Amino acid sequence: WNTPKYKEKMGNMSKVISQIGTEATPDGLAILGVCEIENKSVLEDLVKTDSLKDRNYQIVHYDSPDHRGIDVGLLYNPKYFKLESSRAIRVSNPGDPDWTTRDELLVSGSLDGERMHFMVCHWPSRRGGEKKSRPKRVLAAMTAKKVIDSIQAAEPGAKIIVMGDMNDDPLSPSLKEGLKCERKLKDLEENELYNPMEDLHRQGVGTHFWRDNPNVFDMVIVSEGLVTKKNDFSEYKFYKAKVFSKNYLKQQTGNWQGYPFRTYVGSTYQGGYSDHFPVYMFAVKEQK
Numbered sequence: 001w002n003t004p005k006y007k008e009k010m011g012n013m014s015k016v017i018s019q020i021g022t023e024a025t026p027d028g029l030a031i032l033g034v035c036e037i038e039n040k041s042v043l044e045d046l047v048k049t050d051s052l053k054d055r056n057y058q059i060v061h062y063d064s065p066d067h068r069g070i071d072v073g074l075l076y077n078p079k080y081f082k083l084e085s086s087r088a089i090r091v092s093n094p095g096d097p098d099w100t101t102r103d104e105l106l107v108s109g110s111l112d113g114e115r116m117h118f119m120v121c122h123w124p125s126r127r128g129g130e131k132k133s134r135p136k137r138v139l140a141a142m143t144a145k146k147v148i149d150s151i152q153a154a155e156p157g158a159k160i161i162v163m164g165d166m167n168d169d170p171l172s173p174s175l176k177e178g179l180k181c182e183r184k185l186k187d188l189e190e191n192e193l194y195n196p197m198e199d200l201h202r203q204g205v206g207t208h209f210w211r212d213n214p215n216v217f218d219m220v221i222v223s224e225g226l227v228t229k230k231n232d233f234s235e236y237k238f239y240k241a242k243v244f245s246k247n248y249l250k251q252q253t254g255n256w257q258g259y260p261f262r263t264y265v266g267s268t269y270q271g272g273y274s275d276h277f278p279v280y281m282f283a284v285k286e287q288k
Contacts, residue, residue: 029075104140123167236283
C-alpha cells in the first residue's frame with residue numbers, strides 16, 4: 001500500500017457505499033456493517049470522503065484480537081439511528097486458549113423510534129480447508145446465538161439483524177445448527193432467525209466465488225420479531241434482501257469475467273473494489 005492506492009481504495013469504497021439502497025431513499029444506508037477494517041482511522045477517513053460526508057456517518061469500532069489485525073465495525077446515520085449501547089463480544093476456544101479471531105460487534109439503539117439490535121460478524125476463514133476449519137465457524141455462530149438468546153429473553157419479540165461475512169454458505173452447519181436459521185417464513189417459530197440469503201444461494205447467486213463455485217458468504221439475517229406473516233407493516237418489518245453487484249464491480253475480461261473486480265490478486269494490484277459483493281436489506285413500515 002501507498003498513498004495513491006489508499007486514496008483510490010477510499011474512493012472506490014465510498015462510491016459503492018453511496019449508491020447502495022438509494023432506490024429507497026436518497027440518504028441510502030441508515031446502518032452499515034463493515035469487515036476487514038484495519039483500525040478506526042480508516043473509517044474516519046472513509047466517512048469524510050466527498051461521496052459520504054453529507055450523511056454524517058458515526059462510527060462504532062473496537063480493536064479485536066485477530067492475528068492479522070483486522071476488525072469489524074458499524075457506521076450509522078444519526079438522522080435515523082440513535083445509539084444506546086455497543087460492545088465487542090469475544091469468540092474464544094476453550095480447547096485452544098491461544099487461538100484468536102475477530103470479535104463480534106453488538107450495537108443497540110433506536111431506529112426511527114424503534115428499538116433494534118445489530119450484530120456485525122466476520123467468522124473464521126476456511127484456511128486449511130472447509131471441513132478442518134468448520135468447528136471454528138460453528139463456535140462463532142454459537143457465540144452469536146447465545147447473545148441473541150439473551151436479548152430475546154429480556155425483550156420478547158426483539159428486532160435483531162445479524163450481518164457480515166460468515167465464510168460459510170446458508171446451508172452450512174454454522175448457519176443451520178449454530179444460528180438455527182430457517183429458510184421459509186412459514187416455518188419460522190417464536191425467537192427463531194430467518195435467513196433470506198438461502199433462497200438467493202439456491203438460485204445460484206453469489207457474493208464470493210471460488211473455483212467457479214458461487215458462494216453466499218455475505219449475509220443479512222433477521223429475527224422473528226422483524227418478520228411479518230400477516231402483511232402488518234405498522235412497525236418496521238423485513239422486506240427484501242439483495243446483492244449489490246453493479247457491472248462496474250465485476251471483472252470485465254479474462255477467465256474471471258463476471259467475478260468481483262478485486263483490489264489485489266495475490267500481490268498484483270488491480271485497482272478494483274473487493275473480492276466480495278456487498279449485500280443489503282430493506283426494512284419497511286406503513287407511512288401514516
